[in-house]
Amino acid sequence: MTVKTRFAPSPTGYLHVGGARTALYSWLYAKSQGGEFVLRIEDTDIERSTQEAVDAILEGMQWMGLDWDEGPYYQTKRFDRYNEMVDKLLAEDKAYKCYASKELLDEIRAEQEANKEMARYDANHPKIVAVNQAAKDGDPCVIRFRNPKEGSVVFEDQIRGRIEIANSQLDDLIIRRTDGSPTYNFCVVVDDWDMGITHVVRGEDHINNTPRQINIYEALGAPVPTFAHCAMILGDDGAKLSKRHGAVSVMQYRDEGYLPNALNNYLVRLGWSHGDQEIFSREEMIEFFSLNAISKSASAFNTDKLLWLNNHYIKTSEPEYVAEHLQWHLDNQSINIENGPVITDVIKLVGERCNTLIELAEQSRYFYEDFSEFEAGAAKKHLRGVAKGPLELALSKVEALNDWTTENLHGVIAQVCEELEIGMGKIGMPLRVAVTGGGQSPSVDAVMQLIGQERVISRIKMALAFIAEREANA
Numbered sequence: 001m002t003v004k005t006r007f008a009p010s011p012t013g014y015l016h017v018g019g020a021r022t023a024l025y026s027w028l029y030a031k032s033q034g035g036e037f038v039l040r041i042e043d044t045d046i047e048r049s050t051q052e053a054v055d056a057i058l059e060g061m062q063w064m065g066l067d068w069d070e071g072p073y074y075q076t077k078r079f080d081r082y083n084e085m086v087d088k089l090l091a092e093d094k095a096y097k098c099y100a101s102k103e104l105l106d107e108i109r110a111e112q113e114a115n116k117e118m119a120r121y122d123a124n125h126p127k128i129v130a131v132n133q134a135a136k137d138g139d140p141c142v143i144r145f146r147n148p149k150e151g152s153v154v155f156e157d158q159i160r161g162r163i164e165i166a167n168s169q170l171d172d173l174i175i176r177r178t179d180g181s182p183t184y185n186f187c188v189v190v191d192d193w194d195m196g197i198t199h200v201v202r203g204e205d206h207i208n209n210t211p212r213q214i215n216i217y218e219a220l221g222a223p224v225p226t227f228a229h230c231a232m233i234l235g236d237d238g239a240k241l242s243k244r245h246g247a248v249s250v251m252q253y254r255d256e257g258y259l260p261n262a263l264n265n266y267l268v269r270l271g272w273s274h275g276d277q278e279i280f281s282r283e284e285m286i287e288f289f290s291l292n293a294i295s296k297s298a299s300a301f302n303t304d305k306l307l308w309l310n311n312h313y314i315k316t317s318e319p320e321y322v323a324e325h326l327q328w329h330l331d332n333q334s335i336n337i338e339n340g341p342v343i344t345d346v347i348k349l350v351g352e353r354c355n356t357l358i359e360l361a362e363q364s365r366y367f368y369e370d371f372s373e374f375e376a377g378a379a380k381k382h383l384r385g386v387a388k389g390p391l392e393l394a395l396s397k398v399e400a401l402n403d404w405t406t407e408n409l410h411g412v413i414a415q416v417c418e419e420l421e422i423g424m425g426k427i428g429m430p431l432r433v434a435v436t437g438g439g440q441s442p443s444v445d446a447v448m449q450l451i452g453q454e455r456v457i458s459r460i461k462m463a464l465a466f467i468a469e470r471e472a473n474a
Protein backbone atom coordinates (compact mmCIF):
# COMPACT_ATOMS: atom_id res chain seq x y z
CA MET A 1 0.00 0.00 0.00
CA THR A 2 1.42 3.38 -0.97
CA VAL A 3 1.40 5.79 1.91
CA LYS A 4 -0.47 8.98 1.10
CA THR A 5 -0.72 11.91 3.48
CA ARG A 6 -2.23 15.34 3.13
CA PHE A 7 -2.20 18.82 4.53
CA ALA A 8 -5.66 20.32 4.57
CA PRO A 9 -5.60 23.95 5.70
CA SER A 10 -8.66 26.16 5.88
CA PRO A 11 -7.83 29.39 4.04
CA THR A 12 -8.94 31.80 6.72
CA GLY A 13 -5.51 33.32 7.38
CA TYR A 14 -1.81 32.95 6.67
CA LEU A 15 0.17 29.74 7.15
CA HIS A 16 1.15 29.86 10.82
CA VAL A 17 3.95 27.88 12.43
CA GLY A 18 1.57 25.32 13.93
CA GLY A 19 0.12 24.57 10.50
CA ALA A 20 3.56 24.58 8.94
CA ARG A 21 4.77 22.00 11.44
CA THR A 22 1.75 19.79 10.75
CA ALA A 23 2.41 20.14 7.03
CA LEU A 24 6.09 19.30 7.55
CA TYR A 25 5.31 16.18 9.61
CA SER A 26 2.76 15.04 7.08
CA TRP A 27 5.17 15.72 4.18
CA LEU A 28 8.04 13.98 5.99
CA TYR A 29 5.99 10.92 6.73
CA ALA A 30 5.00 10.56 3.08
CA LYS A 31 8.61 11.05 1.94
CA SER A 32 9.98 8.69 4.59
CA GLN A 33 7.67 5.96 3.33
CA GLY A 34 8.28 6.63 -0.35
CA GLY A 35 4.69 7.85 -0.48
CA GLU A 36 2.79 10.87 -1.75
CA PHE A 37 1.68 14.14 -0.26
CA VAL A 38 -1.55 15.91 -1.15
CA LEU A 39 -2.49 19.55 -0.60
CA ARG A 40 -6.16 20.25 -0.07
CA ILE A 41 -7.71 23.62 0.57
CA GLU A 42 -10.69 23.31 2.89
CA ASP A 43 -12.61 26.36 1.76
CA THR A 44 -16.18 25.33 2.55
CA ASP A 45 -16.52 28.15 5.07
CA ILE A 46 -17.17 30.64 2.31
CA GLU A 47 -17.61 33.59 4.66
CA ARG A 48 -14.18 33.21 6.21
CA SER A 49 -12.16 31.81 3.30
CA THR A 50 -10.28 34.23 1.05
CA GLN A 51 -8.15 33.97 -2.07
CA GLU A 52 -5.54 36.01 -0.26
CA ALA A 53 -5.26 33.32 2.41
CA VAL A 54 -5.04 30.59 -0.24
CA ASP A 55 -2.17 32.47 -1.87
CA ALA A 56 -0.47 33.00 1.48
CA ILE A 57 -0.68 29.28 2.26
CA LEU A 58 0.71 28.28 -1.13
CA GLU A 59 3.49 30.85 -0.80
CA GLY A 60 4.33 29.59 2.70
CA MET A 61 4.42 25.95 1.58
CA GLN A 62 6.62 26.82 -1.37
CA TRP A 63 8.98 28.87 0.76
CA MET A 64 9.30 25.98 3.22
CA GLY A 65 10.03 23.67 0.29
CA LEU A 66 7.05 21.44 1.07
CA ASP A 67 6.11 20.42 -2.43
CA TRP A 68 2.93 18.47 -3.04
CA ASP A 69 2.46 15.56 -5.41
CA GLU A 70 -1.25 16.23 -5.90
CA GLY A 71 -3.51 19.22 -5.61
CA PRO A 72 -4.21 21.76 -4.50
CA TYR A 73 -7.72 20.38 -4.39
CA TYR A 74 -10.49 22.77 -3.39
CA GLN A 75 -13.46 21.52 -1.41
CA THR A 76 -15.76 24.11 -2.95
CA LYS A 77 -15.24 22.38 -6.30
CA ARG A 78 -16.39 19.04 -4.92
CA PHE A 79 -19.88 19.80 -3.62
CA ASP A 80 -21.54 17.51 -6.17
CA ARG A 81 -19.46 14.60 -4.96
CA TYR A 82 -20.27 15.28 -1.29
CA ASN A 83 -23.95 15.54 -2.09
CA GLU A 84 -23.83 12.31 -4.04
CA MET A 85 -22.44 10.61 -0.92
CA VAL A 86 -25.04 12.26 1.35
CA ASP A 87 -27.73 10.91 -0.97
CA LYS A 88 -26.15 7.47 -0.88
CA LEU A 89 -26.30 7.42 2.92
CA LEU A 90 -29.90 8.68 2.80
CA ALA A 91 -30.85 5.92 0.37
CA GLU A 92 -29.26 3.34 2.66
CA ASP A 93 -31.04 4.80 5.70
CA LYS A 94 -27.64 5.60 7.24
CA ALA A 95 -28.69 9.22 7.25
CA TYR A 96 -32.07 10.87 7.66
CA LYS A 97 -33.90 14.14 7.28
CA CYS A 98 -34.52 16.14 10.40
CA TYR A 99 -37.07 18.99 10.39
CA ALA A 100 -36.53 20.24 13.93
CA SER A 101 -36.10 24.00 13.93
CA LYS A 102 -33.25 25.76 15.66
CA GLU A 103 -35.76 27.15 18.18
CA LEU A 104 -36.97 23.68 19.06
CA LEU A 105 -33.41 22.39 19.44
CA ASP A 106 -32.58 25.34 21.72
CA GLU A 107 -35.66 24.63 23.79
CA ILE A 108 -34.70 20.96 24.20
CA ARG A 109 -31.15 21.89 25.08
CA ALA A 110 -32.37 24.26 27.79
CA GLU A 111 -34.58 21.48 29.17
CA GLN A 112 -31.64 19.07 29.24
CA GLU A 113 -29.47 21.59 31.00
CA ALA A 114 -32.17 22.31 33.56
CA ASN A 115 -32.43 18.55 34.25
CA LYS A 116 -28.62 18.37 34.52
CA GLU A 117 -28.50 16.01 31.54
CA MET A 118 -25.83 16.10 28.85
CA ALA A 119 -26.98 18.68 26.28
CA ARG A 120 -27.14 16.84 22.98
CA TYR A 121 -29.29 16.12 19.96
CA ASP A 122 -31.61 13.22 20.71
CA ALA A 123 -33.46 11.77 17.72
CA ASN A 124 -35.87 9.97 20.04
CA HIS A 125 -36.92 13.04 21.93
CA PRO A 126 -40.74 13.08 21.70
CA LYS A 127 -40.85 16.67 20.41
CA ILE A 128 -38.36 15.87 17.62
CA VAL A 129 -40.17 12.66 16.72
CA ALA A 130 -43.43 14.60 16.53
CA VAL A 131 -41.99 17.32 14.26
CA ASN A 132 -40.41 14.78 11.94
CA GLN A 133 -43.62 12.78 11.65
CA ALA A 134 -45.66 15.86 10.84
CA ALA A 135 -43.24 17.19 8.21
CA LYS A 136 -44.01 17.15 4.51
CA ASP A 137 -41.56 16.53 1.69
CA GLY A 138 -40.05 19.84 0.65
CA ASP A 139 -40.14 21.37 4.13
CA PRO A 140 -36.76 22.80 5.11
CA CYS A 141 -34.63 20.16 6.77
CA VAL A 142 -31.08 19.12 7.54
CA ILE A 143 -29.59 15.69 6.86
CA ARG A 144 -28.21 13.96 9.90
CA PHE A 145 -25.86 11.01 10.01
CA ARG A 146 -27.31 8.04 11.90
CA ASN A 147 -24.50 7.51 14.36
CA PRO A 148 -24.40 3.97 15.83
CA LYS A 149 -26.10 3.85 19.23
CA GLU A 150 -24.21 0.94 20.71
CA GLY A 151 -20.57 0.11 21.24
CA SER A 152 -17.65 2.42 20.92
CA VAL A 153 -15.18 3.78 18.42
CA VAL A 154 -11.61 2.67 19.03
CA PHE A 155 -8.55 3.84 17.18
CA GLU A 156 -4.83 3.64 17.64
CA ASP A 157 -3.50 7.15 17.40
CA GLN A 158 0.14 7.02 16.24
CA ILE A 159 1.10 9.70 18.74
CA ARG A 160 -1.38 9.38 21.58
CA GLY A 161 -1.97 5.63 21.62
CA ARG A 162 -5.31 3.88 21.94
CA ILE A 163 -8.37 6.12 22.09
CA GLU A 164 -11.86 4.83 22.80
CA ILE A 165 -15.08 6.84 22.72
CA ALA A 166 -18.49 5.36 23.48
CA ASN A 167 -21.05 5.94 20.73
CA SER A 168 -23.43 7.10 23.43
CA GLN A 169 -21.24 10.21 23.64
CA LEU A 170 -21.72 11.05 19.96
CA ASP A 171 -24.93 12.49 18.58
CA ASP A 172 -26.30 12.36 15.05
CA LEU A 173 -24.13 14.84 13.22
CA ILE A 174 -25.58 17.19 10.60
CA ILE A 175 -23.93 16.28 7.29
CA ARG A 176 -26.00 18.61 5.06
CA ARG A 177 -27.36 21.95 6.16
CA THR A 178 -30.79 23.34 5.33
CA ASP A 179 -29.23 25.41 2.52
CA GLY A 180 -27.97 22.20 0.89
CA SER A 181 -24.29 22.63 1.76
CA PRO A 182 -22.41 19.63 3.15
CA THR A 183 -20.66 20.05 6.50
CA TYR A 184 -17.01 19.97 7.33
CA ASN A 185 -16.73 16.58 9.06
CA PHE A 186 -18.44 14.90 6.16
CA CYS A 187 -16.39 16.56 3.41
CA VAL A 188 -13.14 15.61 5.12
CA VAL A 189 -14.11 11.95 5.15
CA VAL A 190 -15.23 11.88 1.51
CA ASP A 191 -12.04 13.70 0.50
CA ASP A 192 -9.65 11.53 2.45
CA TRP A 193 -11.36 8.48 1.02
CA ASP A 194 -11.46 9.72 -2.59
CA MET A 195 -7.88 10.95 -2.41
CA GLY A 196 -6.65 7.62 -1.06
CA ILE A 197 -5.24 9.13 2.14
CA THR A 198 -3.72 6.40 4.30
CA HIS A 199 -2.41 8.56 7.15
CA VAL A 200 -4.09 11.65 8.56
CA VAL A 201 -1.60 13.83 10.44
CA ARG A 202 -3.28 16.86 11.99
CA GLY A 203 -3.51 19.04 15.06
CA GLU A 204 -5.00 17.66 18.25
CA ASP A 205 -7.75 20.27 18.03
CA HIS A 206 -9.35 17.78 15.61
CA ILE A 207 -9.19 14.78 17.90
CA ASN A 208 -12.86 15.10 18.92
CA ASN A 209 -13.86 14.92 15.27
CA THR A 210 -12.04 11.66 14.66
CA PRO A 211 -14.52 9.17 16.22
CA ARG A 212 -17.38 10.84 14.35
CA GLN A 213 -15.42 10.69 11.13
CA ILE A 214 -14.53 7.02 11.67
CA ASN A 215 -18.23 6.18 11.95
CA ILE A 216 -18.83 7.99 8.66
CA TYR A 217 -16.00 6.10 6.92
CA GLU A 218 -17.56 2.88 8.08
CA ALA A 219 -21.03 3.85 6.94
CA LEU A 220 -19.63 4.73 3.50
CA GLY A 221 -17.77 1.42 3.32
CA ALA A 222 -14.49 3.33 3.07
CA PRO A 223 -11.19 2.16 4.59
CA VAL A 224 -10.38 4.06 7.79
CA PRO A 225 -7.00 5.82 7.61
CA THR A 226 -4.44 5.82 10.39
CA PHE A 227 -4.51 8.94 12.54
CA ALA A 228 -1.79 10.96 14.23
CA HIS A 229 -2.80 14.02 16.24
CA CYS A 230 0.00 16.46 17.02
CA ALA A 231 0.08 18.42 20.28
CA MET A 232 -0.02 22.19 20.32
CA ILE A 233 2.81 24.66 20.09
CA LEU A 234 3.06 27.04 23.03
CA GLY A 235 4.82 30.37 23.34
CA ASP A 236 7.89 30.55 25.58
CA ASP A 237 5.61 31.68 28.41
CA GLY A 238 3.55 28.48 28.26
CA ALA A 239 0.46 30.10 26.68
CA LYS A 240 -0.89 28.95 23.32
CA LEU A 241 1.31 30.39 20.57
CA SER A 242 -0.19 33.59 19.23
CA LYS A 243 0.75 36.87 17.59
CA ARG A 244 1.67 38.16 21.00
CA HIS A 245 4.76 35.94 20.93
CA GLY A 246 6.09 37.57 17.79
CA ALA A 247 6.10 36.02 14.37
CA VAL A 248 3.54 33.30 13.80
CA SER A 249 3.13 33.48 10.05
CA VAL A 250 5.70 31.48 8.17
CA MET A 251 6.33 34.34 5.75
CA GLN A 252 7.11 36.60 8.66
CA TYR A 253 10.06 34.32 9.40
CA ARG A 254 11.20 34.92 5.85
CA ASP A 255 10.85 38.66 6.45
CA GLU A 256 12.83 38.39 9.70
CA GLY A 257 15.73 36.77 7.92
CA TYR A 258 15.41 33.06 8.56
CA LEU A 259 16.42 30.39 6.09
CA PRO A 260 13.66 27.88 5.34
CA ASN A 261 16.02 25.01 6.16
CA ALA A 262 16.62 26.51 9.59
CA LEU A 263 12.89 26.90 10.24
CA ASN A 264 12.23 23.36 9.02
CA ASN A 265 14.96 21.99 11.26
CA TYR A 266 13.58 24.00 14.15
CA LEU A 267 10.01 22.84 13.55
CA VAL A 268 10.89 19.19 13.10
CA ARG A 269 12.58 19.17 16.51
CA LEU A 270 9.70 21.05 18.09
CA GLY A 271 7.88 17.94 19.24
CA TRP A 272 9.86 15.21 17.48
CA SER A 273 13.22 13.71 18.33
CA HIS A 274 15.78 11.25 17.11
CA GLY A 275 18.17 10.56 19.99
CA ASP A 276 19.73 13.85 20.98
CA GLN A 277 20.48 14.98 17.45
CA GLU A 278 19.63 18.66 16.85
CA ILE A 279 20.78 19.32 13.29
CA PHE A 280 19.06 17.42 10.52
CA SER A 281 19.61 17.77 6.82
CA ARG A 282 16.49 17.27 4.74
CA GLU A 283 17.70 13.80 3.81
CA GLU A 284 18.23 12.91 7.46
CA MET A 285 14.81 14.20 8.44
CA ILE A 286 13.27 12.00 5.78
CA GLU A 287 15.38 9.01 6.73
CA PHE A 288 14.75 9.17 10.48
CA PHE A 289 11.22 10.55 10.67
CA SER A 290 8.54 8.45 12.30
CA LEU A 291 5.12 9.33 13.63
CA ASN A 292 5.49 7.50 16.91
CA ALA A 293 8.55 9.54 17.88
CA ILE A 294 6.37 12.69 17.93
CA SER A 295 5.82 13.91 21.46
CA LYS A 296 2.39 13.73 23.09
CA SER A 297 2.99 16.88 25.08
CA ALA A 298 2.86 20.46 23.89
CA SER A 299 6.14 22.08 22.89
CA ALA A 300 7.27 25.60 23.72
CA PHE A 301 8.62 27.85 20.99
CA ASN A 302 12.12 29.11 21.66
CA THR A 303 13.31 31.95 19.44
CA ASP A 304 16.90 31.79 20.74
CA LYS A 305 17.23 28.23 19.54
CA LEU A 306 15.78 29.15 16.17
CA LEU A 307 18.35 31.96 15.89
CA TRP A 308 21.13 29.58 16.80
CA LEU A 309 19.98 27.17 14.10
CA ASN A 310 19.68 29.97 11.59
CA ASN A 311 23.26 31.03 12.26
CA HIS A 312 24.32 27.41 11.84
CA TYR A 313 22.58 27.16 8.48
CA ILE A 314 23.92 30.50 7.26
CA LYS A 315 27.45 29.31 8.19
CA THR A 316 27.28 25.80 6.87
CA SER A 317 24.88 25.81 3.91
CA GLU A 318 26.07 26.04 0.33
CA PRO A 319 26.62 29.79 -0.25
CA GLU A 320 24.43 29.49 -3.36
CA TYR A 321 21.50 28.39 -1.18
CA VAL A 322 22.06 31.30 1.22
CA ALA A 323 22.39 33.67 -1.74
CA GLU A 324 19.05 32.54 -3.17
CA HIS A 325 17.29 33.53 0.06
CA LEU A 326 19.47 36.55 0.79
CA GLN A 327 18.38 38.15 -2.48
CA TRP A 328 14.96 39.06 -1.04
CA HIS A 329 16.67 40.96 1.78
CA LEU A 330 19.15 42.65 -0.54
CA ASP A 331 16.22 43.85 -2.63
CA ASN A 332 14.34 44.84 0.49
CA GLN A 333 17.31 46.91 1.68
CA SER A 334 17.89 48.25 -1.87
CA ILE A 335 21.38 46.79 -2.13
CA ASN A 336 22.39 46.32 -5.73
CA ILE A 337 25.05 43.63 -6.02
CA GLU A 338 25.84 44.20 -9.67
CA ASN A 339 28.79 46.48 -8.97
CA GLY A 340 30.89 44.50 -6.60
CA PRO A 341 32.14 41.09 -5.63
CA VAL A 342 30.29 37.83 -6.27
CA ILE A 343 27.71 37.61 -3.47
CA THR A 344 28.66 34.03 -2.55
CA ASP A 345 32.18 35.26 -1.69
CA VAL A 346 30.70 37.89 0.61
CA ILE A 347 28.50 35.24 2.23
CA LYS A 348 31.51 32.99 2.82
CA LEU A 349 33.34 35.84 4.51
CA VAL A 350 30.58 37.53 6.50
CA GLY A 351 27.99 34.76 6.98
CA GLU A 352 29.32 33.20 10.14
CA ARG A 353 28.98 36.47 12.02
CA CYS A 354 25.26 36.75 11.26
CA ASN A 355 22.24 35.24 12.93
CA THR A 356 19.79 36.43 10.29
CA LEU A 357 19.75 37.28 6.63
CA ILE A 358 18.79 40.83 7.57
CA GLU A 359 22.13 41.18 9.35
CA LEU A 360 23.91 39.50 6.47
CA ALA A 361 22.39 41.95 3.99
CA GLU A 362 23.31 44.89 6.24
CA GLN A 363 26.87 43.65 6.51
CA SER A 364 27.11 43.13 2.77
CA ARG A 365 26.30 46.74 1.97
CA TYR A 366 29.81 48.22 2.11
CA PHE A 367 31.03 45.72 -0.49
CA TYR A 368 28.64 47.23 -3.02
CA GLU A 369 27.96 50.78 -1.96
CA ASP A 370 30.19 53.68 -1.13
CA PHE A 371 29.33 55.64 1.96
CA SER A 372 29.63 59.31 2.63
CA GLU A 373 30.19 59.13 6.37
CA PHE A 374 32.02 56.90 8.80
CA GLU A 375 30.23 55.46 11.80
CA ALA A 376 30.65 58.23 14.39
CA GLY A 377 31.93 56.15 17.33
CA ALA A 378 34.37 54.08 15.29
CA ALA A 379 35.70 57.16 13.48
CA LYS A 380 36.16 59.09 16.70
CA LYS A 381 38.18 56.27 18.17
CA HIS A 382 40.26 55.12 15.20
CA LEU A 383 40.50 57.90 12.62
CA ARG A 384 42.79 60.13 14.65
CA GLY A 385 46.03 61.95 13.96
CA VAL A 386 48.12 58.94 14.96
CA ALA A 387 46.49 56.89 12.22
CA LYS A 388 47.54 59.33 9.50
CA GLY A 389 51.08 57.99 8.97
CA PRO A 390 50.07 54.30 8.94
CA LEU A 391 47.16 54.99 6.59
CA GLU A 392 49.32 57.03 4.21
CA LEU A 393 51.90 54.28 4.06
CA ALA A 394 49.21 51.63 3.57
CA LEU A 395 47.69 53.74 0.81
CA SER A 396 50.93 53.98 -1.12
CA LYS A 397 51.47 50.23 -0.83
CA VAL A 398 47.91 49.43 -1.80
CA GLU A 399 48.18 51.72 -4.82
CA ALA A 400 51.34 49.97 -5.91
CA LEU A 401 49.94 46.46 -5.55
CA ASN A 402 49.73 44.60 -8.85
CA ASP A 403 48.31 41.35 -7.64
CA TRP A 404 45.20 42.04 -5.54
CA THR A 405 45.12 38.98 -3.27
CA THR A 406 44.29 38.55 0.40
CA GLU A 407 47.79 37.27 0.98
CA ASN A 408 49.40 40.34 -0.54
CA LEU A 409 47.09 42.62 1.42
CA HIS A 410 48.07 40.77 4.55
CA GLY A 411 51.67 41.48 3.53
CA VAL A 412 50.91 45.19 3.12
CA ILE A 413 49.63 45.42 6.70
CA ALA A 414 52.60 43.46 8.03
CA GLN A 415 55.03 45.75 6.18
CA VAL A 416 53.36 48.88 7.54
CA CYS A 417 53.71 47.49 11.08
CA GLU A 418 57.31 46.62 10.49
CA GLU A 419 58.38 49.83 8.81
CA LEU A 420 56.68 52.08 11.34
CA GLU A 421 57.37 49.77 14.26
CA ILE A 422 53.77 49.75 15.35
CA GLY A 423 51.43 47.01 16.56
CA MET A 424 48.82 45.48 14.27
CA GLY A 425 45.96 47.35 15.98
CA LYS A 426 47.40 50.73 15.03
CA ILE A 427 46.86 50.08 11.33
CA GLY A 428 44.26 47.28 11.36
CA MET A 429 41.50 49.26 13.04
CA PRO A 430 41.97 52.54 11.15
CA LEU A 431 42.02 50.56 7.91
CA ARG A 432 38.89 48.67 8.88
CA VAL A 433 37.01 51.88 9.64
CA ALA A 434 38.38 53.44 6.46
CA VAL A 435 37.29 50.67 4.10
CA THR A 436 34.07 49.43 5.79
CA GLY A 437 32.90 52.64 7.42
CA GLY A 438 32.55 50.91 10.80
CA GLY A 439 34.51 49.14 13.52
CA GLN A 440 33.34 45.60 12.92
CA SER A 441 34.15 43.29 10.06
CA PRO A 442 35.86 40.03 9.30
CA SER A 443 39.61 40.01 8.75
CA VAL A 444 40.46 43.33 7.07
CA ASP A 445 42.80 41.87 4.41
CA ALA A 446 40.06 39.53 3.14
CA VAL A 447 37.52 42.35 3.32
CA MET A 448 39.75 44.67 1.27
CA GLN A 449 40.36 41.95 -1.26
CA LEU A 450 36.63 41.63 -1.90
CA ILE A 451 35.91 45.36 -1.86
CA GLY A 452 38.45 45.80 -4.65
CA GLN A 453 41.46 48.04 -5.26
CA GLU A 454 39.77 51.12 -6.65
CA ARG A 455 37.24 51.38 -3.83
CA VAL A 456 39.83 50.64 -1.14
CA ILE A 457 42.07 53.43 -2.45
CA SER A 458 39.29 55.99 -2.56
CA ARG A 459 38.04 55.01 0.91
CA ILE A 460 41.51 55.31 2.49
CA LYS A 461 41.76 58.75 0.88
CA MET A 462 38.39 59.64 2.32
CA ALA A 463 39.60 58.53 5.78
CA LEU A 464 42.72 60.64 5.42
CA ALA A 465 40.59 63.63 4.45
CA PHE A 466 38.44 63.00 7.50
CA ILE A 467 41.54 63.00 9.74
CA ALA A 468 42.88 66.16 8.10
CA GLU A 469 39.62 67.96 8.63
CA ARG A 470 39.43 66.79 12.19
CA GLU A 471 42.93 68.07 12.87
CA ALA A 472 42.17 71.39 11.20
CA ASN A 473 39.15 71.82 13.47
CA ALA A 474 40.97 70.78 16.62
Ligand code: GLU
Pocket residue numbers: 007008009010042188201202203206
Ligand atom coordinates in the same frame (compact mmCIF):
# COMPACT_ATOMS: atom_id res chain seq x y z
N1 GLU B 1 -9.10 22.23 7.68
C1 GLU B 1 -8.70 21.84 8.99
C2 GLU B 1 -7.91 22.96 9.64
O1 GLU B 1 -7.37 23.81 8.95
C3 GLU B 1 -7.85 20.58 9.02
C4 GLU B 1 -8.67 19.36 8.91
C5 GLU B 1 -7.90 18.09 8.92
O2 GLU B 1 -6.67 18.11 8.84
O3 GLU B 1 -8.58 17.06 8.93
O4 GLU B 1 -7.80 22.99 10.84
